[in-house]
Amino acid sequence: MRRVIFKTYRRLALVGALVASGLAVAALPGAASAGASGGVITVGTLYANTGSFATSSMPEYAGLQFWVKQVNAAGGMYVAPLKKKEQVKLVSFNDQSDPATATTLYNQLLTQNKVNVFVADFGSVLTAPAVTIAKDQKHLLFDITGSGTSFFSSGPNPYVVLTSLPVSAVWPKPVVGLLSSLKIKRVAILYCQNDFDQAQAAAIQGFLSKEGLKPVYFQGVPTTQSDYSTIVQAIKGTNPQAVLEFGYPNNDIAFLNQLKSTNTHFNFVLTPFPGQLPTLFQQDVGAKALDWGYTYAVPPILKINQVNIGLGLNQFLAKFAPGKESSVNFLNVAGYNAGLAIQAAFAHATSMSQLGIRAGLTAVNGKLQTLEGTFALNKAGAQVGELLPVSQMVPAGSGFAYKIVYPATPAQKAMVNATAKYPAPKA
Amino acid sequence: MRLFEYALISGVLYGLFYGFIGVGLNLLFGVMRLVNLAHGDLVVWGGYLAYSLTTSAHVNPLWAIPISIPLALVAGFLLYVLTVPRLRRSPDTETSSLILFFGVSQVLEALATMKYGTNQVTLPELGNPVTIFGQQYAASLVASAALAVPALALFYLYLYRTRLGLATRAVMANEEEATASGVRIRLVATSAFMIGLAFAAAAGPLATFMLGGINPTTGGGLTITAFTIIIIGSLGNPAGTAAGGVLYGLASSLTQAYATAWTGMVPYALLLVVVLVRPSGLFGRRVRVA
Amino acid sequence: MPLALVVAVLASGPALYNNLAFLTTLAIYILLAQGVNVVYGFTGYLPFGYVGFFGAGIYGSSLAITYWHVGGYAAIGLGAATSIIAGLILSPLLRLSGAYFALATLAASQALYFIVANESWTFGESGMSLPLLFSPTALYAISVVAVALTLIVILLVRDSHFGLSLRAIRSDPVSAAMAGVNVVRTRTLAWLLSAALAGVAGALWAMMTSAFYAETPFDLTISVYAIVFALFGGVRTVIGPVLGTIVLYSLYQYIGISNPQYFELIYGLLIVLLVLFLPGGLTSLVGGRGDRPAWWNWVLRRRSAHGDLTPEGRSS
Incomplete structure (x- = not known):
C-alpha cells in the first residue's frame, strides 16, 4: 500500500512538472512581447498560410504589412490624442484557416500582446470568432472582408468596423x-x-x-x-x-x-x-x-486615384509590386485599405480608449476617400460606401x-x- | 428526360473513374487492414506530378501516369519499411494505422503546400468534347473512364491470374489460414502496399480533371469517397470496386440533377446505409464484423 | 488526489497564462479526450467521427438558447441531451468493429454536418450568433467544474462493476457474454456516456465562441485532436487524457504563437512518431496502468507466461 502511494506521488510530481513546464512554455512569448506602450501603436492580426483560406488570406496580409511599412517609412502614424506620430508594430499569428485556433489566437492578441486594435483574418468564417471577442471585450476590430450578415444585424455596435466589402446582400x-x-x-x-x-x-x-x-x-x-x-x-x-x-x-x-x-x-x-x-x-x-x-x-480593375488618405490606385500598384503591377490583386488592396482605416481612426481619435479611437472613424465617416472609394459605415459598423x-x-x-x-x-x-x-x- | 439520360451516362463515366480511385485503397485495406487516410493525398500528389510535367515540359498530362508508377513503387517500399512492421506489432493495428496515416496525410499536405502553394491548380483539357447520344461530355471525363477500365482489368488479372495475387486473396480472406498454408505474408503485404500506392498515384492526373482542379486540401474528401466505394463494393473484389464506383457516380450525378443541395451528403449517406444493411458490401462474401 | 491536482492546475491557469479562450478550449479538449477514453479506452471502439456528438451538443444548446431563450446551465444540459439522442440514433453502429466502426461514425458526423449546413432553421448558411450568457471568467470556472465532475465519473466508472464489465468486453466479448455481462447494453451505456461528455463540451464551446458557421463544430480535426491527445496521454487511465491534452494542446498553442513556417508538417510528423514509438502514451512511460511500455512487456514475456496476470493497481 505504501509503495503504491509513494509511486503515485512520484508520478504526480512528474505530471505536475510536465504541466507546469507546458504552461510556462506556452506563456513565454506572451510575456516577452507584452505591452503596447513605449511609443508604438500595436496592431494585432491573424493570417492563414495553410488550409482552405490561405489563397485569400495571404495576399490580404501582405497588403496590411505593406501599409505598416509605408506609415513607418513616413515617420509613423499621427495619433491625435498624443498629438504626435507613433511607429506602428504589427503582431501576427498563423491560424491555419482553423476558426477554433483563431479564437485562442485573437484572445492571445488582446490579453497577452495587449494590442491597441486588431484586424480579422480573411472571410466570414475566420472573422466570426473575432467579432465575438470584440463585442465581449469591447475592443475595436477592423474586419476586412468578413461581410457576414449576422455580424451586423444585431443593432448598433461600435466595436466592429467592416473596412472593405459591403455586406454580401448589397453586392448584387x-x-x-x-x-x-x-x-x-x-x-x-x-x-x-x-x-x-x-x-x-x-x-x-x-x-x-x-x-x-x-x-x-x-x-x-x-x-x-x-x-x-x-x-x-x-x-x-x-x-x-x-x-x-x-x-x-x-x-x-x-x-x-x-x-x-x-x-x-x-x-x-x-x-x-x-x-x-x-x-x-x-x-x-x-x-x-x-x-x-x-x-x-x-x-x-476599378482605378480610383482621387484619394484623401494613403496612396491612389496607380501609386499603390507601382509601390506595392514595382515592375509586377499585373500581379496585384484585390485582396492586397483590401489589406492596405484596412490599414488606412486604422490610420484615419487614430488621426481623428478623441482619446486612446477603444471608443475614443472609434470616434475618430465616426468623425470622417463618409468623407474618407481611399483607393477603394468612399469609406462609409452604418451604425452596426457595416461598410455601405464601397459599392462595386x-x-x-x-x-x-x-x-x-x-x-x-x-x-x-x-x-x-x-x-x-x-x-x-x-x-x-x-x- | 434528356437530363436523366445525361445524369446516367455521366454518372457511369464518373463512377468508373471513382472505381479507379478505390483500387489502391482496396489492396491496402483488404490485405493488411491498414486504414490509409493518406490515400487521397497520394492521388493528389499524382495530380501535382502531371501539373509539373505540363507546366515545365508542356507534354500531355497523361504522361504522368507511366512516370508516376515507378516513383510510387519506390515511395511505397520506403513507407512500408519505415512504418508497417512497427504498426503490425501494435495490439490494434487498424486503429494505430488510422492515426499514423492521418499524420502522413498532414505531412503530404504540408509538403504540397510548400512546393505548389495553396492555389487551385488545373490541367489543360485533353481535347474537344465527346458527343454521346447527341449530348456533350468533357474529353477528360471520357478518357478517365476509358483508362479506368484497363486499370480495373489489370487489378483483376493481378488478383486472379498471378501466384502473388492468389496469395493476396488468401490473405484477404483469412490471414492466419494463409500463413498456416505457407503463404509468404511479408512478400504479399509489401507488394500489395507498393502496388496500392502506384494505383493511387496513377489516378492522380485523372482526379485533377474530374475534381475541377486540385489543391493541398483536396485529398481528405477523396479518401472518404474511396473508402465509401471499396466498402460498398466489398474488399478484394475488383468487379465490386468498379460497381461500387459506378453506384457512387450515379448517386452523385442524380442528386446533382434532382436534389442539388444534398450532393455533399451522398458518400456519407451511402456508406452508412451499406455498412448498416450489409457490412460485407454489396458484392462480398464475408468480412470480419463485430 | 489526482483530481485535486488537476483542478488546482486548471484553477491556477489564469494566473500563469491569462488567455481564457485558450484555457477554456483546453478544458473542452480534456472533456473530449475523456469521452474518447471512455469509448475507445474502455471498449476498444475508435470513434473517428466523435466530432459529430460535439457538433450535436453545440447545435442542441445553441438552438435552445436561440428559440427557447434558456439560460446557460439549461443549455449545457440540453446540449448533453441532444448528443445522447444522437448517440441513441447511432447506436446500431456499435454492431460494427474496427475501421468499419471508425469510418461509419465519421460518415455519420459528416452527414449530420450536411443536414445542419443545409437547413435554414439551424442557421446553416447565415451562421449562428448567440447572446453572451456568461463572462469569460465564469465560463472558464464552469468548464473547470465540468472537468472535475467528469474525472469523478470516470473514476467511478473505472472502479465499478460497469467498468469491470467494459474491460472484460474489451479483452474478449464472447467470454464476457458467457460470464453474464450484457455486452450490448454495457457498450451502449459507455457510448452514451461519451456522447454526453461531448455534448457538455459542445455547449461550453458554443457559449464561448457564440458566433460560428457549421463547418467549425463538425471539423474532423477536432476528432483527431481528441483522439491523439487521449492516446498521447494514455487511454484506460484517468489522468492520461488530461495530461495528454494539457501537454499537446499547450505545445500546439506554443507552436502557434511562436509562428513557425512548417506548423502542419511538424504536427503531422509528431503524430507519426507518436504512433510508432509511444503507442501506450505518456502514462506508459511512467509505468502507468493499462498499456505497459513495450520493453516491459518484452521482459515479462521472457520471464514467464504469467507476466500478464499481474494484478492491476490503483491510483494514477
Whole structure:
C-alpha cells in the first residue's frame, strides 16, 4: 500500500512538472512581447498560410504589412490624442484557416500582446470568432472582408468596423440593374451554401421578385462541390438568358472549366471571383473561357486615384509590386485599405480608449476617400460606401481586359467604359 | 428526360473513374487492414506530378501516369519499411494505422503546400468534347473512364491470374489460414502496399480533371469517397470496386440533377446505409464484423 | 488526489497564462479526450467521427438558447441531451468493429454536418450568433467544474462493476457474454456516456465562441485532436487524457504563437512518431496502468507466461 502511494506521488510530481513546464512554455512569448506602450501603436492580426483560406488570406496580409511599412517609412502614424506620430508594430499569428485556433489566437492578441486594435483574418468564417471577442471585450476590430450578415444585424455596435466589402446582400444590386437594362427575364442562379454566396443569391431573388420575376433555376450546392457536370446540364435545360454562379474561387474555377470542357455556351455568365483574382483565373481557366463573362469590378480593375488618405490606385500598384503591377490583386488592396482605416481612426481619435479611437472613424465617416472609394459605415459598423460596379471580360490580345459596364452608384457612371455585349459571342 | 439520360451516362463515366480511385485503397485495406487516410493525398500528389510535367515540359498530362508508377513503387517500399512492421506489432493495428496515416496525410499536405502553394491548380483539357447520344461530355471525363477500365482489368488479372495475387486473396480472406498454408505474408503485404500506392498515384492526373482542379486540401474528401466505394463494393473484389464506383457516380450525378443541395451528403449517406444493411458490401462474401 | 491536482492546475491557469479562450478550449479538449477514453479506452471502439456528438451538443444548446431563450446551465444540459439522442440514433453502429466502426461514425458526423449546413432553421448558411450568457471568467470556472465532475465519473466508472464489465468486453466479448455481462447494453451505456461528455463540451464551446458557421463544430480535426491527445496521454487511465491534452494542446498553442513556417508538417510528423514509438502514451512511460511500455512487456514475456496476470493497481 505504501509503495503504491509513494509511486503515485512520484508520478504526480512528474505530471505536475510536465504541466507546469507546458504552461510556462506556452506563456513565454506572451510575456516577452507584452505591452503596447513605449511609443508604438500595436496592431494585432491573424493570417492563414495553410488550409482552405490561405489563397485569400495571404495576399490580404501582405497588403496590411505593406501599409505598416509605408506609415513607418513616413515617420509613423499621427495619433491625435498624443498629438504626435507613433511607429506602428504589427503582431501576427498563423491560424491555419482553423476558426477554433483563431479564437485562442485573437484572445492571445488582446490579453497577452495587449494590442491597441486588431484586424480579422480573411472571410466570414475566420472573422466570426473575432467579432465575438470584440463585442465581449469591447475592443475595436477592423474586419476586412468578413461581410457576414449576422455580424451586423444585431443593432448598433461600435466595436466592429467592416473596412472593405459591403455586406454580401448589397453586392448584387448593380447586377440586377444590368439584367433589367438588358431585358433579361430568365435568370438561373446557382450558389454555394455559405453566408457570402447565399446572401447574394437571396438578394438577387428578392430584387427580381420586386419586378415580378422568378429565377428559372435556383439551387444551392455545398461549398466543397467540385463536380459540376450534371448541374450545368440541368441549368442548360432551363434555357436561361443569364446564369449567375456565386461560389468561392475554387467553385468558380470548377464551374467555368465545366462550361469550357463541354463547349456549353450561355449568353450571360456572372461569377464573383475572376475580378478579385485575375492571375489565378487566367492560369486555371484561361482567357478564352473567361471572355465575355461578367464579374464584380474591384480595385485594381476599378482605378480610383482621387484619394484623401494613403496612396491612389496607380501609386499603390507601382509601390506595392514595382515592375509586377499585373500581379496585384484585390485582396492586397483590401489589406492596405484596412490599414488606412486604422490610420484615419487614430488621426481623428478623441482619446486612446477603444471608443475614443472609434470616434475618430465616426468623425470622417463618409468623407474618407481611399483607393477603394468612399469609406462609409452604418451604425452596426457595416461598410455601405464601397459599392462595386459590374464589369465584363473582353478579349484583348492574348488575354482579356475588364470593361466596366454597369455602375453601382451614380458617381460611378463616369467610370463606365463599355456597353455590355449581350448575347455573348460564341468563341 | 434528356437530363436523366445525361445524369446516367455521366454518372457511369464518373463512377468508373471513382472505381479507379478505390483500387489502391482496396489492396491496402483488404490485405493488411491498414486504414490509409493518406490515400487521397497520394492521388493528389499524382495530380501535382502531371501539373509539373505540363507546366515545365508542356507534354500531355497523361504522361504522368507511366512516370508516376515507378516513383510510387519506390515511395511505397520506403513507407512500408519505415512504418508497417512497427504498426503490425501494435495490439490494434487498424486503429494505430488510422492515426499514423492521418499524420502522413498532414505531412503530404504540408509538403504540397510548400512546393505548389495553396492555389487551385488545373490541367489543360485533353481535347474537344465527346458527343454521346447527341449530348456533350468533357474529353477528360471520357478518357478517365476509358483508362479506368484497363486499370480495373489489370487489378483483376493481378488478383486472379498471378501466384502473388492468389496469395493476396488468401490473405484477404483469412490471414492466419494463409500463413498456416505457407503463404509468404511479408512478400504479399509489401507488394500489395507498393502496388496500392502506384494505383493511387496513377489516378492522380485523372482526379485533377474530374475534381475541377486540385489543391493541398483536396485529398481528405477523396479518401472518404474511396473508402465509401471499396466498402460498398466489398474488399478484394475488383468487379465490386468498379460497381461500387459506378453506384457512387450515379448517386452523385442524380442528386446533382434532382436534389442539388444534398450532393455533399451522398458518400456519407451511402456508406452508412451499406455498412448498416450489409457490412460485407454489396458484392462480398464475408468480412470480419463485430 | 489526482483530481485535486488537476483542478488546482486548471484553477491556477489564469494566473500563469491569462488567455481564457485558450484555457477554456483546453478544458473542452480534456472533456473530449475523456469521452474518447471512455469509448475507445474502455471498449476498444475508435470513434473517428466523435466530432459529430460535439457538433450535436453545440447545435442542441445553441438552438435552445436561440428559440427557447434558456439560460446557460439549461443549455449545457440540453446540449448533453441532444448528443445522447444522437448517440441513441447511432447506436446500431456499435454492431460494427474496427475501421468499419471508425469510418461509419465519421460518415455519420459528416452527414449530420450536411443536414445542419443545409437547413435554414439551424442557421446553416447565415451562421449562428448567440447572446453572451456568461463572462469569460465564469465560463472558464464552469468548464473547470465540468472537468472535475467528469474525472469523478470516470473514476467511478473505472472502479465499478460497469467498468469491470467494459474491460472484460474489451479483452474478449464472447467470454464476457458467457460470464453474464450484457455486452450490448454495457457498450451502449459507455457510448452514451461519451456522447454526453461531448455534448457538455459542445455547449461550453458554443457559449464561448457564440458566433460560428457549421463547418467549425463538425471539423474532423477536432476528432483527431481528441483522439491523439487521449492516446498521447494514455487511454484506460484517468489522468492520461488530461495530461495528454494539457501537454499537446499547450505545445500546439506554443507552436502557434511562436509562428513557425512548417506548423502542419511538424504536427503531422509528431503524430507519426507518436504512433510508432509511444503507442501506450505518456502514462506508459511512467509505468502507468493499462498499456505497459513495450520493453516491459518484452521482459515479462521472457520471464514467464504469467507476466500478464499481474494484478492491476490503483491510483494514477
